[in-house]
Structures are given as structure tokens and as C-alpha cells.
Amino acid sequence: MKVEEIIPQYYDSNIYIINRKIIIDTGMTEDYVLRCIEEVMPIEEIELIILTHAHYDHSGCANAILSRSNAKLAIHEADAPFLSEDNLSGALNFGSRASCSPPDITYKGGEMIAIGPNEEGVEEYLEVIHTPGHTVGCICLYEANSKTLFSGDTVFSDGGIGRTDFKISAAEKMTESIDKLTKLDVENLCPGHGRPTIGNANRSIELSKMMSSRMNP
Template identity: 50%
Template sequence: MEVRYICPTAYDSSVYLVNGKILIDAGMNSDLIIKQLEKYIKLTDIELIVLTHCHYDHTAAAAAIAEKSGAKIGIHKADLEGINDEYLSVAVIFGERAPEVRPTITYEEGDKIDIGNGEYLEVIHTPGHSKGSICLYEPVSKSLFSGDTVFPGGGFGRMDFEGSEPEKMASSIEKLTKLDVKALYSGHGAPTDRDGNNQIMASYRMLKMMMGE
């Protein structure tokens, strides 16, 4: 699996170009992100944009990228409504209107997304940061695209947004501890290509400590 990491500004989510044709999250600044993508591919090579959740910093550029590439857009069914809502998308925090994103594919737990070369991403539903947050696991390279569920260094996503489900976050992260993860590609910050299992376990321990358990 080939992964290109793109993050044009400090406020954009991390954007990952997988196998030259699948985009995981889209960030906010479409002009800058498209310019970065065109260093590696023709924009029309992008077939699918997978959104890890409905928040504005991950989704705002998706419509422009999809329009110029012809790519389909997918999101978990529990976040489909939130993506166009000012509050559930947290667009108001950025002083913006909810993005005009129209996903055409909805995912559920256990779905497999074909990424070419005989590889696939397994959809893991991890509610907490949002109702429809997902992580994506690629078993051959032992890679996890974790959205804003967990971050390297023991971090995890905020649970104080409209639509967050803090009571579900611990079980979501516990689910991730059962995977064999080497590379961790999170929704913010640079990816790490080793020690993914320990990074996830650190996030789980940190959350349990915060919960007083």
C-alpha cells in the first residue's frame, strides 16, 4: 500500500492519498490540497473520498475535489445527516457554514473498501468523537487510519462536540487495541510507521485514567 500524507495548514485535517486513487479525508483548503495532490497524480485518478467523520476540518474540501475529479464520497451512515448540519459538522467553530458535501456511499461496521492491488480497508465503527466516526484497517501492511479517534502519543479525540458520544469512546478504542497495528495514520499530526499497537494502548490507558478507572 502506498500512502501520501498531505496537510497544507495547521487547521486542516491530515489527508491521505492511498494507492494513487483513494483519498482518506479531504481537509478544508481545497485549493492548497488540490495543488498538493497534483504533484503526485492527475486529479481525475481519484476514484473515492472516504470521510472518517462529519467534522468540517475533514470534509469541507471534499465537494470541490469530487467535482474536479469525479470521485464518489463515502461516510458512515450515522454521520450522513451531520455533515450538512452547522453544529454537528462543527462548522460554527470555524466561523463557517456547513459544507455542501453530498456523500453517495454510506458505510457500516465490517464493510470492506477495495483500494486496488488486491488490498482493502476494513471499516471499523468507532463512535465517540462523533456518532459515525470510523477507523480504516489495512491488514497486509498492518496500517490503521484512525481519524480523530486516537492520535500518536496517547491522544484521543475530543468528546465535547455536538453529536459526540463520550460514553462510547472507551469501547471504541478498546476495539482498536485488538488489532495488529504497525503504522498509525491519524486525523491530525504526522503519521507514525511503527509501534502502532503501543500508541493505541497508550490512548486507551490515558482515556481510562481520565475517566477515573
């Protein structure tokens, strides 16, 4: 799996480009994000946009990418209704409106998204893991071959965790969700904000679980 990262501006989410065809989260600073993607690849060649959840800082540029490509938009079914909600998506907090199109694909968790063969010819997949907590429809994406976890706003590097005080949060499920992540073997953690952890990310996720069990008892 080839991962290229766009360093976000302001409150944008991190943006990860997978194998030059899939985008995980989109940020919200449109001109900047589109310019950065174009530096990596032509926008019209994007095939799939996967949103880790509906928050505007992750979904704000989805429409701009969709209007310049034939990409499909994918998100967990529980977060899909919030994409077009000014308040629940958090768009109003950033002085914007939530104009995101309805998704083409909704996940329940457990799906295996084919991302193509790696350099050795081995087929690789992103496994969709439903991790309610920060929002009810948060997902993480796990690529087993490189042991890489894209964790959205569920866990961050160095034991961080996402807020669980939004109207669309499910605080009571957060620790259970992070517990699911501790069952994976994670070398590299690519979170929705802040720097990735490269190497032994299991330790960081264990710390996040401890943090969550204190904050979301």
C-alpha cells in the same frame, strides 16, 4: 498499499492518498489542498473520498474534489446527516458554511473496501471499523497486509485521543471503541492530526485506551 500524505495547513486534517485513487479525509483549506493533491496526482482520477467523520476540518474540501472528478463520497451512516450542518459539522467554528454534498456510500462498519493489488499482486482492502466516541459515526480504516490504521480523530500518536465533548460525540462509547483497535495488530498509525507513528503503533493505541478510560469513565 502506497500511501502519500499531504501535510496540512492551519487546522486542516491530515490527508492520505491511497494508491493514487482513494483519498482519506480532505482538509478544508481549499486552494492549498487542491494544489497539494495536484502535485501528487490529477484530481479527476480520484475514485473515492472516504471521510473518517463529518467534522468540517476533514470534510471541507470534499465538494471541491467532487466537482473536479467522478469520485464517490463515503462516510459512516451515523455522521452523514452532519455533513450539511453548519453548526454540528463545526464549519461555523472555522467561519465557513457546511456545503458538503450528501454521500454516495454510507458504511455501517465491517465493510471491506477493495484498494487493488499490492506490488506482489496480493489484493488489499481497507476494513471499515466503526469507532463512535469523538463523533457517533467515526470510523477507522485498517489495512491488514501493511498493518496500517487510519484512525481519524479517534486516536492520535503517542497515546492521544480525540475530544468527546461535541454535541455529536458519544463519550460513553470512546473507550470501547479504542478497545476494538487494541485487538488489531497495528504497526503504522496514520491519525487525523499530528504525525503518524511508524512501527509498533500498538503501544500508542494501548496508551490511548488508558487515557480514554481516565477521561471517559
